[in-house]
Amino acid sequence: MEFQTHSSPHTSRPNRVDRVMLQVIMALIPGTAAMIFYFGWGVLLNVILAVGAAVGFEALVMKLRGRPVLPPLFDLSAALTALLFAIAVPPLLPWWMVVLGMAFAIIMVKQMYGGLGYNPFNPAMAAYVLLLISYPIEMTSWLPPMLLAEHSLGLGEVLSIKFVGTLPQGLTMDAITMATPLDEMRTQLDLNQMISEIRTSPLWGDFGGQGWEWVGNWFLMGGIWMVYKRTITWQIPLSFLGGLVGMATLFWLFDPESFPFPLFHVFSGGAILGAFFIATDPVTASTTRVGQLIYGAAIGILVYIIRTWGGYPDAVAFAVLLMNMAAPTIDYYTRPRVYGHGGVKGG
Amino acid sequence: MYVEAKRGKSRELWTFHGGLHLPENKTISLTGPVRQADLPTRLVLPLHQHIGTPAQSLVKVGQRVLKGEKIADSTAPVTAPLHAPTSGTVIEIGNHPIPHPSGLPGLCIVIEPDGRDEWGELPQPIDDYRSADAATLRSRIREAGIVGMGGATFPSAVKLNPGKPIKTLIINGAECEPYITCDDRLMQDEPERVMEGVRILQHILQSEECLIAIEDNKSEAILAMHNLVRDDEPIEVIRIPTIYPSGGEKQLIRILTGREVPSSGLPAQLGVICHNVATAAAIADAVLEGKPLISRLVTLTGEGIREPGNFKALIGTLAGDLIEQAGGYQNHPEQLILGGPMMGFDLSSDTIPITKGANCLLCPTLEELPRPEPAQACIRCGRCADVCPAHLLPQQLYWYSRAKDLEKTQDYNLFDCIECGCCSHVCPSHIPLVQYYRYAKHESWAQEQERRESEHAKQRHDDRIARLERLEAARKARLRKKKEALDKKPPATKKPKPGAPDKESKQAAIEAAMKRAAEKKAKQQAQPKNIENLTPAQQAKIDAVEQRRKNAKETAATSETEQQP
Numbered sequence: 001m002e003f004q005t006h007s008s009p010h011t012s013r014p015n016r017v018d019r020v021m022l023q024v025i026m027a028l029i030p031g032t033a034a035m036i037f038y039f040g041w042g043v044l045l046n047v048i049l050a051v052g053a054a055v056g057f058e059a060l061v062m063k064l065r066g067r068p069v070l071p072p073l074f075d076l077s078a079a080l081t082a083l084l085f086a087i088a089v090p091p092l093l094p095w096w097m098v099v100l101g102m103a104f105a106i107i108m109v110k111q112m113y114g115g116l117g118y119n120p121f122n123p124a125m126a127a128y129v130l131l132l133i134s135y136p137i138e139m140t141s142w143l144p145p146m147l148l149a150e151h152s153l154g155l156g157e158v159l160s161i162k163f164v165g166t167l168p169q170g171l172t173m174d175a176i177t178m179a180t181p182l183d184e185m186r187t188q189l190d191l192n193q194m195i196s197e198i199r200t201s202p203l204w205g206d207f208g209g210q211g212w213e214w215v216g217n218w219f220l221m222g223g224i225w226m227v228y229k230r231t232i233t234w235q236i237p238l239s240f241l242g243g244l245v246g247m248a249t250l251f252w253l254f255d256p257e258s259f260p261f262p263l264f265h266v267f268s269g270g271a272i273l274g275a276f277f278i279a280t281d282p283v284t285a286s287t288t289r290v291g292q293l294i295y296g297a298a299i300g301i302l303v304y305i306i307r308t309w310g311g312y313p314d315a316v317a318f319a320v321l322l323m324n325m326a327a328p329t330i331d332y333y334t335r336p337r338v339y340g341h342g343g344v345k346g347g
Numbered sequence: 348m349y350v351e352a353k354r355g356k357s358r359e360l361w362t363f364h365g366g367l368h369l370p371e372n373k374t375i376s377l378t379g380p381v382r383q384a385d386l387p388t389r390l391v392l393p394l395h396q397h398i399g400t401p402a403q404s405l406v407k408v409g410q411r412v413l414k415g416e417k418i419a420d421s422t423a424p425v426t427a428p429l430h431a432p433t434s435g436t437v438i439e440i441g442n443h444p445i446p447h448p449s450g451l452p453g454l455c456i457v458i459e460p461d462g463r464d465e466w467g468e469l470p471q472p473i474d475d476y477r478s479a480d481a482a483t484l485r486s487r488i489r490e491a492g493i494v495g496m497g498g499a500t501f502p503s504a505v506k507l508n509p510g511k512p513i514k515t516l517i518i519n520g521a522e523c524e525p526y527i528t529c530d531d532r533l534m535q536d537e538p539e540r541v542m543e544g545v546r547i548l549q550h551i552l553q554s555e556e557c558l559i560a561i562e563d564n565k566s567e568a569i570l571a572m573h574n575l576v577r578d579d580e581p582i583e584v585i586r587i588p589t590i591y592p593s594g595g596e597k598q599l600i601r602i603l604t605g606r607e608v609p610s611s612g613l614p615a616q617l618g619v620i621c622h623n624v625a626t627a628a629a630i631a632d633a634v635l636e637g638k639p640l641i642s643r644l645v646t647l648t649g650e651g652i653r654e655p656g657n658f659k660a661l662i663g664t665l666a667g668d669l670i671e672q673a674g675g676y677q678n679h680p681e682q683l684i685l686g687g688p689m690m691g692f693d694l695s696s697d698t699i700p701i702t703k704g705a706n707c708l709l710c711p712t713l714e715e716l717p718r719p720e721p722a723q724a725c726i727r728c729g730r731c732a733d734v735c736p737a738h739l740l741p742q743q744l745y746w747y748s749r750a751k752d753l754e755k756t757q758d759y760n761l762f763d764c765i766e767c768g769c770c771s772h773v774c775p776s777h778i779p780l781v782q783y784y785r786y787a788k789h790e791s792w793a794q795e796q797e798r799r800e801s802e803h804a805k806q807r808h809d810d811r812i813a814r815l816e817r818l819e820a821a822r823k824a825r826l827r828k829k830k831e832a833l834d835k836k837p838p839a840t841k842k843p844k845p846g847a848p849d850k851e852s853k854q855a856a857i858e859a860a861m862k863r864a865a866e867k868k869a870k871q872q873a874q875p876k877n878i879e880n881l882t883p884a885q886q887a888k889i890d891a892v893e894q895r896r897k898n899a900k901e902t903a904a905t906s907e908t909e910q911q912p
Contacts, residue, residue, distance in 0.1 A: 001667060001676065003683045005450070005693035007782040009768030010684055010709075011369070011525075012717050015775035017726060075723060117724035117776075233729070287729040287742065331743075338760045339364070339597060339737040340610035 021076035027222035042091025053102035054082035101127035144178035145211025181209025208267035223276025235292035243300020274316035291334035376648035390663030396702035399425030413467030425902035432661035469637035491633030497623035500704035514618035521594030524687025534568035544627030651680025651710035667697035731770035741770035748787035
């Protein structure tokens with residue numbers, strides 16, 4: 001009898017790229033749902049717009065490259081990039097900026113380097129930074145969380161703001177938008193306010209901003225689930241938050257009225273999202289376990305430095321991109337000791 | 348409970364990095380005791396079923412051979428003879444499909460059994476092996492054609508002559524590959540045979556301790572072996588955790604001793620030697636009964652085989668004939684694996700023979716072991732590095748292998764890869780990683796071979812130039828001498844012509860030339876001597892020596908991979 005031959009091992013493989021991506025997307029659902037709850041239709045529209053654009057651009061590039069179009073769409077990597085981007089940008093961002101961001105992420109940052117697995121930079125964060133630098137006003141005009149909003153926008157109103165740019169009658173952009181807690185903290189600190197005074201505002205919750213900190217909680221739950229499922233390793237999130245908390249503690253102990261307490265940093269801005277979902281992007285992160293500790297901690301420290309002394313209120317995107325550049329070097333210097341080489345000596 | 352030595356000591360075990368808990372699928376073939384396979388109508392015996400120099404046939408077509416008669420051997424230092432598994436007639440000596448990943452045919456002796464199963468003359472049993480010296484026992488083991496039966500097929504007698512004192516003898520009963528159960532069955536059914544073999548090995552090596560390592564999923568085998576250990580011998584049965592590839596020689600040594608075999612070194616450097624349980628049983632047969640290695644246990648398993656189980660089959664039985672005896676195929680299998688699912692290789696047909704290292708025929712259905720889906724891009728997730736028992740960075744190796752950057756692959760220690768398949772198994776992109784490493788290894792070997800050949804050619808060229816120069820210098824010196832003699836003959840008959848060099852300066856010139864020649868000669872003496880003017884016989888002798896040296900080097904390099912998991 002004749003048989004086909006293949007290379008060993010001959011096992012059925014337990015893992016698949018699309019399942020890994022799907023797990024990450026599932027872990028993002030609670031936090032994304034919380035964002036939709038707190039910030040309204042704009043978040044959902046961003047998600048739909050971004051995913052549609054990303055998948056479209058991915059298909060377009062695959063067609064132009066003369067490659068099969070469908071497999072890269074089913075690996076869900078473009079959808080994940082889009083989702084991460086969509087929840088990182090303000091809900092009222094004009095539609096074309098979302099599409100522009102995705103075009104940059106998928107075409108320039110991902111596919112021009114060779115597609116999935118070959119991109120040195122995190123596409124979602126690169127697109128975020130491109131827009132932040134190009135359109136700083138739009139990119140920092142966040143809505144207040146539902147609890148604080150004087151006027152909650154309906155679907156029609158959001159659609160008209162995003163697609164036509166017309167505001168509801170009698171409202172100005174300033175009236176409907178609000179600074180993020182991180183932004184607010186910076187502005188107030190720059191005005192030489194004491195933190196105890198700043199925090200008397202109703203904007204604040206237990207740790208971070210009202211609403212914001214709950215979004216952080218839901219992302220944290222998704223992140224812990226991913227660590228439990230081994231979708232991601234614990235090294236990067238832990239060292240990221242460790243680096244951030246470490247820096248924050250140091251300065252907070254030094255002067256608690258000028259430097260916010262550590263948990264403020266953890267539950268504000270993109271820290272938790274960044275630690276569990278963005279810095280852990282395997283393609284652009286360090287891959288050795290020791291390297292991941294260094295990589296994560298460095299991002300955490302950079303986030304603190306940029307937040308405290310840099311020109312932008314949040315810093316996850318910059319910190320991640322900076323460390324993306326360092327990842328290959330970190331990997332090179334943190335190679336594990338191979339069996340039979342030095343260390344445990346025989347003979 | 349079995350970890351504890353009888354003297355009350357409890358043995359500390361170590362772990363190795365990575366490894367996998369795989370679905371064991373061992374119950375499929377654990378259907379009962381070993382079945383004796385029927386005498387087939389044809390036995391195909393490859394001349395090269397061990398690591399080292401192929402054996403050469405000692406028989407002719409048409410010759411009648413008796414069971415246990417030596418039919419092939421070689422004078423090379425690393426080789427193993429071959430014996431007729433039953434009585435019959437040699438009907439052919441020619442190329443046949445053999446179990447090799449390349450799928451290329453190899454030279455085989457084909458025997459048609461006569462059904463009488465008549466034994467030939469066997470060497471005298473060595474009942475009292477304890478009073479026999481190691482050399483005698485080793486020579487018996489060599490003559491019995493025994494090779495490592497865990498799959499690596501390195502000649503056992505060579506391995507038993509480490510030239511270093513051995514502290515720990517490890518008997519490998521781990522059998523960590525899924526599906527395979529022949530060692531388990533052997534230890535359950537014939538523990539006495541295995542234990543006698545272990546004692547003989549222990550006697551030959553004079554090791555301080557002997558550890559029989561068995562994975563803890565084989566409780567009956569552990570018990571059976573443990574019950575045979577006597578109080579007065581330094582033998583322990585060790586229950587080790589079930590984790591693939593615990594049966595890999597390097598991993599097993601790490602588990603039991605906490606030490607690591609140096610890269611490109613041998614276990615003997617640590618005072619450790621590993622032998623497989625089936626090898627031990629074969630050694631017991633050879634020493635205590637004088638019987639050569641002519642049969643072995645083979646696991647026939649998988650959903651594609653009607654009545655899976657373990658068979659005692661003659662070496663040379665065709666896979667198809669053996670599967671026939673296990674009820675034949677069912678469920679339309681599309682794959683036949685020699686060995687286990689992790690490290691075994693696919694056979695293109697079932698007309699290949701069972702060899703000394705063949706422990707398992709796995710015939711899975713497509714549902715059981717589906718073909719891997721097409722490979723996708725590496726997403727650098729690092730799962731491969733988490734499971735690598737050699738603690739390599741498989742994804743970097745993949746990167747450089749794919750880029751054909753062979754130098755870089757060696758920077759990342761490609762040659763420490765044992766090809767266990769853990770990385771490929773966990774890869775979410777389904778990249779056939781091991782295949783890439785095999786490719787890179789072969790490319791590196793080919794490059795090294797080429798480099799050595801060109802160096803050799805250059806050396807020969809340089810030697811030739813030097814030789815020609817030397818001959819030319821000698822010729823010139825001779826001519827000068829002659830001329831000088833001629834000049835001397837008619838003393839002062841001719842008056843020196845004006846402007847012609849006078850005698851003294853001529854003499855000086857000759858002396859200078861001779862000095863130069865001598866210097867040149869001295870310089871050349873530093874290079875290999877006596878390589879010019881070789882007779883064809885001498886050259887042949889040199890070539891033979893070179894070939895032997897090469898073989899020895901090769902076998903030394905491969906012997907570390909002995910005893911595959």
